Amino acid sequence: MRDPELISEFVAQSLEHLEDVEPLLLDMEKRGLASSEAMNEMFRAVHSIKGAAGFLGLEAIQELSDGMESLFMGLRDEDLVFRKAMVNPLLAGVDELRILLRDLRDDENSNADAPHALVRELERLRSGDASTADLDPELIAACQVQLDRGHHLVVIPVPDAQRARRALLSRVARFGEVVREDAPVQGRAVVASPLEADLLAEALGLEPADAADFAPAGLAARAEPALDADSLSLLMAELPRELPEELPVEGADRRAETVRVNISLLDRLMDLAGELVLVRNQLRQRLGQIEERGARTLFQNVDRVTGELQEHIMSARMQPMRGLLGRLPRLVRDLAQRLGKQVDLELGGGEVELDRSILQALADPMTHLLRNSLDHGIESADERRAAGKWERGRIRVHARHERGRVVIEVGDDGRGVDAARVREAAVARGVVSRAAAGALSDAEALSLVFEPGLSTSDEITDLSGRGVGLDVVKTRIAELGGQVELETSSARGSTFTIHLPLTLAILRSLVVSVADERLALPQVSLVEVVGLREDERQVEVIGGASVLRLRGNLLPLVNLRAMLGLPPDPTLETSVVVLRSGADRYGLVVDDLHDGEEIVVKPLPSYLASCGWYAGTTILGDGRVAMILDAAGLARAASLRFGEARVGAGAEARPEPARETRSVVLFRNGADEQFALPLDQLHRLEQVSPDRVEQVGDRAFVQYAGLPLPLVRLEDVLPVGAPEEPTDRFYVLIPRLEGRRAGILARRIVDTLETDAVPDPSRLAGGGVLGSAIVEGRMTLFLDAERLLDEAGLGRTG
Amino acid sequence: MKVLVVDDSSIIRRVIEQILEVLGHHAIPAADGVDALEALRTTPDIRLILLDWNMPEMSGIEFLRTVKDDPALKEIPVIMLTTESERRKMIEAIEAGAKHYLTKPFQPETLATKILQCVGADLS
Numbered sequence: 073m074r075d076p077e078l079i080s081e082f083v084a085q086s087l088e089h090l091e092d093v094e095p096l097l098l099d100m101e102k103r104g105l106a107s108s109e110a111m112n113e114m115f116r117a118v119h120s121i122k123g124a125a126g127f128l129g130l131e132a133i134q135e136l137s138d139g140m141e142s143l144f145m146g147l148r149d150e151d152l153v154f155r156k157a158m159v160n161p162l163l164a165g166v167d168e169l170r171i172l173l174r175d176l177r178d179d180e181n182s183n184a185d186a187p188h189a190l191v192r193e194l195e196r197l198r199s200g201d202a203s204t205a206d207l208d209p210e211l212i213a214a215c216q217v218q219l220d221r222g223h224h225l226v227v228i229p230v231p232d233a234q235r236a237r238r239a240l241l242s243r244v245a246r247f248g249e250v251v252r253e254d255a256p257v258q259g260r261a262v263v264a265s266p267l268e269a270d271l272l273a274e275a276l277g278l279e280p281a282d283a284a285d286f287a288p289a290g291l292a293a294r295a296e297p298a299l300d301a302d303s304l305s306l307l308m309a310e311l312p313r314e315l316p317e318e319l320p321v322e323g324a325d326r327r328a329e330t331v332r333v334n335i336s337l338l339d340r341l342m343d344l345a346g347e348l349v350l351v352r353n354q355l356r357q358r359l360g361q362i363e364e365r366g367a368r369t370l371f372q373n374v375d376r377v378t379g380e381l382q383e384h385i386m387s388a389r390m391q392p393m394r395g396l397l398g399r400l401p402r403l404v405r406d407l408a409q410r411l412g413k414q415v416d417l418e419l420g421g422g423e424v425e426l427d428r429s430i431l432q433a434l435a436d437p438m439t440h441l442l443r444n445s446l447d448h449g450i451e452s453a454d455e456r457r458a459a460g461k462w463e464r465g466r467i468r469v470h471a472r473h474e475r476g477r478v479v480i481e482v483g484d485d486g487r488g489v490d491a492a493r494v495r496e497a498a499v500a501r502g503v504v505s506r507a508a509a510g511a512l513s514d515a516e517a518l519s520l521v522f523e524p525g526l527s528t529s530d531e532i533t534d535l536s537g538r539g540v541g542l543d544v545v546k547t548r549i550a551e552l553g554g555q556v557e558l559e560t561s562s563a564r565g566s567t568f569t570i571h572l573p574l575t576l577a578i579l580r581s582l583v584v585s586v587a588d589e590r591l592a593l594p595q596v597s598l599v600e601v602v603g604l605r606e607d608e609r610q611v612e613v614i615g616g617a618s619v620l621r622l623r624g625n626l627l628p629l630v631n632l633r634a635m636l637g638l639p640p641d642p643t644l645e646t647s648v649v650v651l652r653s654g655a656d657r658y659g660l661v662v663d664d665l666h667d668g669e670e671i672v673v674k675p676l677p678s679y680l681a682s683c684g685w686y687a688g689t690t691i692l693g694d695g696r697v698a699m700i701l702d703a704a705g706l707a708r709a710a711s712l713r714f715g716e717a718r719v720g721a722g723a724e725a726r727p728e729p730a731r732e733t734r735s736v737v738l739f740r741n742g743a744d745e746q747f748a749l750p751l752d753q754l755h756r757l758e759q760v761s762p763d764r765v766e767q768v769g770d771r772a773f774v775q776y777a778g779l780p781l782p783l784v785r786l787e788d789v790l791p792v793g794a795p796e797e798p799t800d801r802f803y804v805l806i807p808r809l810e811g812r813r814a815g816i817l818a819r820r821i822v823d824t825l826e827t828d829a830v831p832d833p834s835r836l837a838g839g840g841v842l843g844s845a846i847v848e849g850r851m852t853l854f855l856d857a858e859r860l861l862d863e864a865g866l867g868r869t870g
Numbered sequence: 871m872k873v874l875v876v877d878d879s880s881i882i883r884r885v886i887e888q889i890l891e892v893l894g895h896h897a898i899p900a901a902d903g904v905d906a907l908e909a910l911r912t913t914p915d916i917r918l919i920l921l922d923w924n925m926p927e928m929s930g931i932e933f934l935r936t937v938k939d940d941p942a943l944k945e946i947p948v949i950m951l952t953t954e955s956e957r958r959k960m961i962e963a964i965e966a967g968a969k970h971y972l973t974k975p976f977q978p979e980t981l982a983t984k985i986l987q988c989v990g991a992d993l994s
Contacts, residue, residue: 222970222987246965266970267961275961 079180082124083173086133089117090166090173091398097166098401101159105227107269107285108148115144121169132186133172139194140165146198161193163402211262214251215286218264223248225286226269228278230254230261240276247275262286335428338389345382346672352378353669353693356778368778375778386427390574393471393480394422396431396438400469403439407446414464415450421471426478430552430572434480437545437556441482441568442467444542449486449566461485477596478574483567488560491517498523518558519656522546550704553579553596553687555652571596579673581700583666583692584649586632587641590698591662592671592690597703599650599657600824601665620648620659623825630710631661635685651703658712660701668756669693673700685709736854738822738847739803741786742793746852748831748845749816751824753857755808758815761801774804774815781806784816784864789840792853795819807857814866816857823848839863871989872915874898876906876933877922877951882974886920889978893985903928907936910943918989921968923952923959931962938967947988 096110122137140162146152168187175182215225228244230253231237241250241261248265255262265272273283352375359371397419408415426434450456450465457463468483491514498520499509509517524543545568549556554572573579573596580595602622611629612619618629627650633640641663648659671690680686685705692698735751758776765783766773773780783804787794804815831843831854840860844853873890875897877883887897898913900906904927910916919937923930930950937943950963950971960971969988972981 220987222984247961248964266964266968271958271961274958275965 076180078128079176082128083177086121086124086173087170089121090170091395093117094163094166094402095398097159097162098405100154101156103284105154105284105287108287109285111144111148111287115141115148118144130176132184133169133176135186136165136169136172136191139191139198143194143198152198158197161190161197164190165194208255211252211255215262215264218251221264223264223266224268224272225251226263226265226272227256227260227284227286228263228273228276229259229282232259243276247272256286333388338385341385342389345385348378349382349670350672350691354695357693357695359778372778389428390425391428391431392422393424393426393431396435397422397469397471399435400438400442403442404446404467407443411446412452413446413450414453415446416464416466418466418468420469421480424471424473424478426572427574433548433552434572437548437570438469438480438482440541440545442469445482445484445486445566449484449488451487455487459487478572480570480572481567482570483565485565488562488564488566489518489521489558490562494518494520518560521558522556550702553594555597555704579671579700580668581671582649582668583698584632584660584662584664585666586636586663587638589636590666590692590696591632592669592692592698592700593649593651593660593703594687594700595668597651597653599652602648602650602659602823603821622650622659627657627659628712629659629661630706630712633661633663635706635710651706653704653707656707656712658707660706665759667758671698671700683709733826733828735824735826736847737805737824738852739805739818740820740822741818742795745792746822746847746850747786747818748827748847748852748854749805749807749857750854753807754805756806757821758804758806759801760804762799765802772817776804776806776815779813782814782866784814784860784866786816789860789863790853807861809858809861812861812866814861814864816855816860871917872896872898872913873985874900874906874909874913874916874919876900876903876919876925876930878902878925879922882922882951886981889981893982895985902926903930903933903936906933910937916946918985919946919948921948921950923950923956923963931959931966934963934966934968949984949988
């Protein structure tokens with residue numbers, strides 16, 4: 073019997089080692105050169121796997137890693153010349169090791185056999201049927217001299233034009249010397265410098281990828297320091313193994329100490345924090361009804377600690393995208409090789425962090441999208457030339473934060489998706505009828521690529537060139553509480569944009585109600601909230617369906633009452649919440665809006681799963697159970713037709729917003745002025761009744777999240793009019809400002825919209841106003857939240 | 871041979887001194903650039919300078935430039951000591967005439983090898 077704990081640690085460590093090896097192998101293949109440092113690193117990684125495997129009696133792993141190790145060793149130390157043909161067997165070795173390790177993780181007594189054919193292949197490569205260094209001996213000798221001086225040998229590209237060449241080589245002289253021009257091949261030069269390749273590239277103004285280590289096998293610095301071996305070993309015994317980088321600060325150990333924590337423990341902690349949040353929410357609601365000072369103070373402590381606890385546990389579960397992105401180069405390389413296409417992969421946003429469960433679940437859909445881009449998006453080199461594109465295709469994967477969500481784009485510069493062909497394919501597959509297909513707008517037809525019917529057959533590859541398995545991608549992303557959209561054009565290629573919440577367990581949501589039912593809408597699908605008033609916005613009935621006219625667009629409406637089978641109540645003043653479902657928007661008519669609340673998602677009972685428009689359940693602050701709505705599912709259940717609404721609006725597809733637009737919330741306070749606050753400066757928008765506003769001295773406060781929130785009255789700070797009549801409700805705009813808590817009072821929220829209006833700073837600028845501009849036909853003051861709070865004398869709080 | 875060791879950390883100075891001693895060299899410690907210039911003036915036959923990049927009073931690069939501008943001192947090879955985060959600064963240092971650089975933390979063997987590569991076996 074093997075010790076399960078030891079095995080699981082071995083597996084985890086070994087998999088980490090392999091993570092390091094793969095990118096080095098790929099880099100080596102790309103440059104066609106092997107730096108001895110990279111060799112050494114790969115050697116060490118495989119070596120430590122082999123060592124531990126031997127110790128644990130894992131023969132298959134030991135045998136395979138031994139094969140790889142001796143090849144690395146040969147390349148590092150001896151006359152073995154690196155050839156690209158070595159990369160595939162070595163990568164295969166990495167894969168096989170991973171398989172063996174995972175088998176072991178699932179069953180610690182697994183006794184899989186080593187892949188003998190691969191081991192033999194590695195041995196054949198090792199025995200060196202190509203171990204002749206066919207380099208010019210004079211060059212080798214010159215290189216040896218430089219190495220002995222401790223210089224690095226670097227290959228750089230040299231231009232053909234004489235002047236440029238002279239200029240570059242004279243620059244080289246400032247950092248080292250040229251060993252030989254036009255070596256090892258024409259158009260390159262071997263140079264020697266105390267600087268390593270990357271620094272030399274920077275010094276010479278070259279791209280980092282242009283400068284490669286020149287490390288022909290068999291060439292190494294002959295570091296035979298002429299010192300007394302005995303005294304050196306004596307010294308080594310006495311000295312710390314490594315010199316400290318800097319002095320420790322005040323005796324404290326500056327290295328971050330880490331421990332490995334079992335994932336299931338982390339999950340459990342997360343669950344518990346979730347429960348605590350629920351209890352906190354309930355407590356807050358209960359305390360709202362009780363007036364007892366002591367309890368309130370205690371609650372504030374509970375509130376703060378709960379918040380911090382939740383935040384820290386969440387951050388412990390966050391992992392950077394880097395790990396996931398790091399796997400893509402290999403995938404793209406293998407696929408491109410198989411398809412005979414040339415592709416460059418551009419990655420970005422590796423530092424963006426996501427909950428680890430989301431990251432894990434994201435691997436498959438991302439793979440799918442990349443496969444799709446390579447297979448169907450990127451054309452063959454001939455086709456690309458004919459289309460006037462670079463022969464090499466480009467695939468770009470970028471992650472970024474956007475308004476509390478993570479956005480991942482997977483784009484290619486391929487042929488794009490042809491809406492007409494998608495229509496044909498959809499008809500051929502029986503997804504839509506021919507008549508219905510004809511009525512679809514292009515954007516709508518494109519969204520069909522995410523439909524299940526279009527994905528099952530490989531024939532679709534020939535038909536539409538796109539659409540294999542994308543329904544799976546959509547489903548997976550939706551399960552994560554996210555959404556995926558497709559943007560495409562034949563000239564620029566296709567981009568899939570994935571929107572994801574940062575974490576699965578706790579969801580920001582807006583609570584709405586119809587009759588006595590409360591429902592939670594995840595913030596990720598929320599676009600805006602629209603008050604229905606007779607004067608400005610119009611609900612129309614087109615083709616038997618209700619639509620909302622909003623800024624020149626018609627949005628289909630879903631009535632939540634009707635969906636729940638409740639009778640309409642004409643006496644109610646309803647609100648519309650605009651939701652996003654993929655690339656589409658629609659309005660949901662609800663009776664009432666409640667607070668935004670952080671809810672803890674509980675899985676849906678199985679008997680409700682088939683309903684299709686709930687994403688889960690939760691317990692609200694008042695202790696009631698609420699269903700969480702799934703925006704996309706709801707649109708499906710209501711059989712919304714987005715195309716018709718657009719036809720009615722007289723626009724085939726939504727116009728792309730101009731580049732310089734920004735989202736603002738428009739609001740009013742006094743009778744005359746309209747104000748705008750950029751949405752990215754807005755943290756929360758709360759509705760409060762006047763009796764919750766307390767006056768202390770000349771400062772107004774409102775209880776918010778258990779703490780008094782100081783309020784700014786615009787008329788106190790700016791030369792603007794005060795509200796004339798008393799009101800039965802206020803709005804409080806809470807700006808997103810580091811270390812500052814305050815709210816801006818408003819009487820009426822007009823709209824949230826994208827505007828390209830540029831505030832003109834000449835009028836009323838300064839003192840909390842950026843400037844003014846005409847928005848929606850009215851003069852609007854653009855606020856600068858930070859300056860405004862300064863002006864109102866609300867400084868930074870601790 | 872005499873080696874000038876310029877580093878503001880007394881621990882690093884001491885450790886380097888010990889290594890140099892084992893290698894058969896004599897270390898002359900200096901805590902900053904001003905001290906180091908003083909040492910160069912008063913001690914003849916300094917054959918090598920180990921110079922920290924990041925120091926108070928006079929920064930490593932300033933000291934390096936002063937040495938390289940002085941006809942009497944400029945032939946003395948300089949090995950810069952740097953940290954990973956300041957590795958890129960070594961472009962400037964090499965251009966200013968430093969012979970080599972070492973990234974802290976380093977192994978004693980690495981220092982031994984660098985010294986050897988720098989001054990040649992005949993001097994060691």
